Every structure is written in structure tokens, then in C-alpha cells.
Amino acid sequence: MRGKWWVPYAFLAPPLVMYSIWVLLPIFQTLYLSFTNWDGVSPSINFVGLSNFKRLFEDPYFVTSLWNNVKWLVGFTMISVPGGLGIAMFLNQKFTGSKVYKVLMYLPMTLSFVVIGQMWSWILEPQGALNSFLNLFGIHEIGWLSDPDIVTYSLIMAALWRQIPYAMVIFLAGLNQVPSELVEAAYVDGANSWQRFFHVILPMLRPATVVAITVNIIDSLRAFDIVYVMTRGGPFYSSSVMANYMYIQAFNNYQMGYGAAIAVIQFLITLGFIVIYMRNVLRREEA
Amino acid sequence: MKKILFHAFAIILVTVWLFPFMVTLFTSFKTMDNLMTSRSWWLPPKVWHTENYLKAWKDANMSRYFLNTFIITIPAVLGTLFLSSLGAFALSWYRFKFSKVILMIFVGGMLVPFQMLLIPVYRLSIQLGIYNTYWGVILFHIAFQIGFCTFFLRNFMKTIPASIFDAAMIDGAKHFTIYSKIVLPLTVPALAALGILEFTWIWNDYLWSLILIQSDKYKPITLGLATLQGEWVTQWNTMAAGSIIAAVVPLVVFLMFQRYFIEGLTAGSVKG
Numbered sequence: 001m002r003g004k005w006w007v008p009y010a011f012l013a014p015p016l017v018m019y020s021i022w023v024l025l026p027i028f029q030t031l032y033l034s035f036t037n038w039d040g041v042s043p044s045i046n047f048v049g050l051s052n053f054k055r056l057f058e059d060p061y062f063v064t065s066l067w068n069n070v071k072w073l074v075g076f077t078m079i080s081v082p083g084g085l086g087i088a089m090f091l092n093q094k095f096t097g098s099k100v101y102k103v104l105m106y107l108p109m110t111l112s113f114v115v116i117g118q119m120w121s122w123i124l125e126p127q128g129a130l131n132s133f134l135n136l137f138g139i140h141e142i143g144w145l146s147d148p149d150i151v152t153y154s155l156i157m158a159a160l161w162r163q164i165p166y167a168m169v170i171f172l173a174g175l176n177q178v179p180s181e182l183v184e185a186a187y188v189d190g191a192n193s194w195q196r197f198f199h200v201i202l203p204m205l206r207p208a209t210v211v212a213i214t215v216n217i218i219d220s221l222r223a224f225d226i227v228y229v230m231t232r233g234g235p236f237y238s239s240s241v242m243a244n245y246m247y248i249q250a251f252n253n254y255q256m257g258y259g260a261a262i263a264v265i266q267f268l269i270t271l272g273f274i275v276i277y278m279r280n281v282l283r284r285e286e287a
Numbered sequence: 288m289k290k291i292l293f294h295a296f297a298i299i300l301v302t303v304w305l306f307p308f309m310v311t312l313f314t315s316f317k318t319m320d321n322l323m324t325s326r327s328w329w330l331p332p333k334v335w336h337t338e339n340y341l342k343a344w345k346d347a348n349m350s351r352y353f354l355n356t357f358i359i360t361i362p363a364v365l366g367t368l369f370l371s372s373l374g375a376f377a378l379s380w381y382r383f384k385f386s387k388v389i390l391m392i393f394v395g396g397m398l399v400p401f402q403m404l405l406i407p408v409y410r411l412s413i414q415l416g417i418y419n420t421y422w423g424v425i426l427f428h429i430a431f432q433i434g435f436c437t438f439f440l441r442n443f444m445k446t447i448p449a450s451i452f453d454a455a456m457i458d459g460a461k462h463f464t465i466y467s468k469i470v471l472p473l474t475v476p477a478l479a480a481l482g483i484l485e486f487t488w489i490w491n492d493y494l495w496s497l498i499l500i501q502s503d504k505y506k507p508i509t510l511g512l513a514t515l516q517g518e519w520v521t522q523w524n525t526m527a528a529g530s531i532i533a534a535v536v537p538l539v540v541f542l543m544f545q546r547y548f549i550e551g552l553t554a555g556s557v558k559g
Binding site: 003005007008009011012014015016018019021022023024025026027029030033040087090091093095097098101103104105106107108109110111112113114115116118119120122123127128129132133135161166169170172173218221222224225229242243246247250251256259260262263264266267270273274277278281282 | 305308311314328370389391399409427491498545
């Protein structure tokens with residue numbers, strides 16, 4: 001569309017100004033704060049160089065949090081992606097009523113993490129549904145949320161309850177793009193269902209798979225609500241993740257500079273995957 | 288036969304999946320005595336006690352939190368839809384030097400970990416005097432959601448045939464008139480899908496009200512429910528009723544408009 005050069009900028013100004021103030025500028029401010037020891041209150045901000053970052057890697061709680069994020073990442077990519085794909089393949093079969101099952105599976109996606117955390121705490125309580133059920137088979141109380149060796153896996157399980165349906169949605173949309181003639185042609189050529197899946201359907205699902213994996217990685221690295229609502233990262237930081245540790249340091253301990261440094265590490269790790277996602281978007285733009 | 292197997296598996300899958308939801312629903316209708324004596328969480332209550340809901344609504348202050356969520360969510364959704372539609376119009380209908388860069392900034396921003404924004408947004412809200420008000424949260428949601436919404440609406444506006452537009456240009460219409468009278472009405476389906484998606488997202492937000500709201504009287508339902516966990520921790524049935532109250536609006540919205548919801552979700556992530 002033609003017009004004066006500034007016309008598009010006039011339309012962009014209101015959203016871009018708001019976006020800059022609340023999203024873009026804060027990114028740089030946090031970057032700056034990570035080199036200071038600001039406490040959140042005092043008017044003077046002291047520059048301390050890289051000492052926050054040095055301290056981070058000597059802080060056992062941060063190392064635990066980082067390691068837990070790795071567990072989340074593995075759990076999300078190794079369970080949520082294939083799980084979502086499997087359920088999508090299963091429910092994508094053309095039977096009457098399959099739509100109802102899909103809608104029911106989507107349900108967890110509409111719930112807040114606070115509600116999800118609450119629901120799962122009744123499952124995982126010492127006297128909760130899971131232990132009461134296992135009791136019937138003579139298995140006695142497992143400390144799903146109190147045993148430091150188990151608690152992170154319990155939280156990942158609760159998060160997967162919502163994450164797998166999300167991966168499923170991405171794959172169902174991908175399956176919609178697979179031309180059925182292609183699958184039928186393979187069938188006519190005598191390919192069995194495994195061959196059809198691995199040689200016809202899966203290659204066609206490549207874009208959906210890339211999206212599902214990157215989205216899951218990004219989500220696993222920014223997990224917060226579930227952890228904070230269910231355990232606050234406890235017991236003794238054993239279930240802490242970076243996002244939760246950052247919140248505690250910055251807003252409970254008023255170590256804003258240190259908290260900012262945690263956020264920066266989290267950001268830098270995520271950045272690579274954000275770039276992959278954006279390149280994917282750009283490529284589709286150019287196609 | 289194949290059909291029976293499919294339904295059998297599907298019913299097992301859905302039942303197992305919705306188990307936490309059913310446990311909560313059943314718990315919300317039981318008495319504490321009932322819960323303490325029988326640990327059969329998975330059984331429906333023999334008598335359905337509705338008084339837990341009354342207790343959660345009145346004594347646990349859920350009615351206030353419920354109202355607050357509406358007060359925050361509705362202006363936030365409308366605000367972000369309006370501002371993003373302006374940006375999307377510029378990015379889809381004009382060719383200019385930085386259009387791709389600006390689009391990428393909008394896309395990238397929506398993926399940034401929230402922790403990167405927490406401290407500066409908290410500080411900014413205090414400086415602007417909107418800390419611990421509805422406005423602090425509303426304005427943040429509007430600003431943050433602009434990223435995804437602009438991207439989404441721009442992709443939709445790109446599909447509007449240019450021929451409509453050229454005819455209007457010949458008529459000498461002003462740029463803003465083209466936006467408001469031609470492009471915006473044609474974008475209504477996308478705005479509806481996006482609005483539903485944004486409504487549930489903002490409704491379900493927890494972190495930003497945790498950071499920006501302190502007083503009980505402004506807390507939205509998610510933050511309110513989390514606060515109650517401390518106080519009412521032994522009252523499983525009341526907490527369960529509170530959880531259902533917090534879940535019911537996004538749930539109903541989803542069931543009514545699930546087609547739009549899913550379309551919105553996938554258009555944003557897969558088709559691009």
C-alpha cells in the first residue's frame with residue numbers, strides 16, 4: 001500500500017511504544033541489573049562486575065535448580081512430544097465420536113496452573129488419591145512431594161498433564177496438512193501401517209515436530225507456576241527450578257541483582273531455542 | 288470390532304487423563320468427615336453437599352476474587368486486541384524497511400522467560416504509581432500480549448485480498464478509514480478466536496498478579512486461590528470448591544468456543 005513513509009509507523013507507534021516500555025526495555029534493564037548488587041530499595045545501584053555470575057555457580061541451590069530444569073527439559077521433550085504424537089495419531093482415526101474425546105483431552109489446557117497444582121496435590125498428598133490407591137496393592141506411602149529424590153518428577157508429571165495435550169494439538173494440526181491421498185497411495189502400494197507412519201506420515205509432520213520440540217523446550221525452561229504453587233521449590237530447594245529460584249532471591253530475599261543474574265542465565269539458555277523458532281517462522285515467511 | 292476397540296481405548300485414556308479433575312470435583316461435594324474416614328478419593332460422594340461452594344464463595348472470599356478477575360481480564364483483552372490490530376495492519380498492508388525486523392521483535396518477545404521482565408516491570412509499576420492496582424496488571428498484560436496478537440492478526444490480515452483495498456484507495460479513503468472500515472470488519476473472525484484464547488490466558492495468569500498485586504481486595508482468582516492454600520489447607524472440600532469456581536469460566540468458554548480456541552492455538556504455532 002502506498003502513502004507517506006511514516007504512515008505505517010504511525011499505526012505501529014501505540015503498540016510498539018507499549019511493548020517497548022513493558023517488554024523490550026526490561027530485558028536490557030535486567031541485563032544491566034545482573035551486574036549490580038541492587039537490593040530493590042536503596043536509591044544507589046552499585047556495579048559489581050561479574051561477581052553475581054561467579055556466585056551463581058558456587059551456589060548449590062542454583063546448581064540444583066539448573067539441573068532440575070534439565071530434568072524438565074528431558075521430560076518435556078522425551079515424554080510430551082512422543083506422547084502428544086501418539087495420542088494425536090490415535091484420536092485422529094475417523095470414528096464417530098472421536099471429536100468428543102479430543103475435546104475432553106484438551107480440557108487441562110484451559111485450566112490455570114494454580115488450579116492444576118491444587119488438583120494434583122490431592123493426588124500426591126501423603127494420604128492422597130495415588131497413595132490410597134497404591135495402598136490397595138500393599139504399597140505403602142510414597143512421599144511424592146516430600147521425598148527430595150522424587151519431588152521433581154512428581155511436579156513434571158503434573159505439568160505433563162497439561163503439556164501433552166498441547167503437543168497433541170500441534171500434531172493434530174500437522175496431521176490435518178498431510179494429504180490423505182498420499183497415505184492411501186502408500187496403502188495401495190502395500191505399505192503396512194508402520195511403514196506408512198514412518199515413511200509417509202512422519203516426514204510430513206516434520207514442521208509440526210520442530211514446533212512441538214522447540215515450544216516444549218522453551219516451556220520447560222520457563223516452568224514456574226506449578227513449582228511455586230505446589231512446593232515453592234522445596235523441600236530444601238530440591239524441586240527448585242531457575243524461574244522459581246530467581247523469584248525467591250529477587251522478591252523474598254530482596255537480592256534483585258542476584259535474581260537478575262539468574263534470569264539472565266535462564267534467558268541465555270532459552271535464547272538459542274527462541275532463535276530456532278524464529279528462523280522457522282522466517283523460513284515460512286519466505287516460502 | 289475395530290470400532291469397539293477404538294472406543295474402549297479412548298474411554299480408558301480420557302478417564303485416566305481426567306482423573307485429577309474428577310477427584311477435585313468429587314471432593315468439592317463431600318464433607319470433611321466423609322473425606323477423613325474413607326480415603327476413596329475416586330468415588331463420587333453418596334450425598335452431594337453443595338455447602339462447600341457457598342463457603343468458598345462467601346467465607347473464603349472467592350466472590351471478590353472472581354469479580355477482580357473479570358475487572359482485569361476484560362479490559363486487558365480488549366486493549367491488546369485493539370493495539371495489536373493497529374500494528375498488524377501496518378505490518379501486513381505496507382511495505383517498509385523495518386517491517387520484518389519489527390515483526391521478529393514481536394515474535395521473539397513472546398518467548399522470553401518472564402523472569403527477564405519481573406524486576407523492571409515491578410519497579411516501573413511502583414514508579415508509575417500503579418503497583419497494587421488493577422491497572423498495573425492490566426497494562427502489563429496488554430503490552431506483553433501485543434507480541435503474539437500482532438503476529439497472529441498480521442498473518443490473518445495478509446490473507447485479505449488486496450483487490451478490496453485498491454478499490455477503496457481509488458475512492459480516496461484515508462489510511463485510518465481503510466483500517467477501521469475495511470480491514471477491521473474483515474478481521475472479526477480472527478479477533479474472536481484470538482479474544483477467546485487471550486481471555487483464558489489472562490484469566491489463568493498467576494505470576495503477574497503475584498508480582499504486581501498485594502492487597503486482598505485486588506487479587507484475581509488465581510492469586511486468591513493460592514493465598515487460600517495457606518489458610519484453608521485442612522479444608523480440602525472448600526479448597527476443591529474454590530478450584531472448581533476458578534476453573535469454571537475458562538472451561539465453559541472453551542467448551543462453547545472450542546473450535547476457535549484450537550484454531551487460534553494452532554494458527555499461532557504451526558501455520559505461522
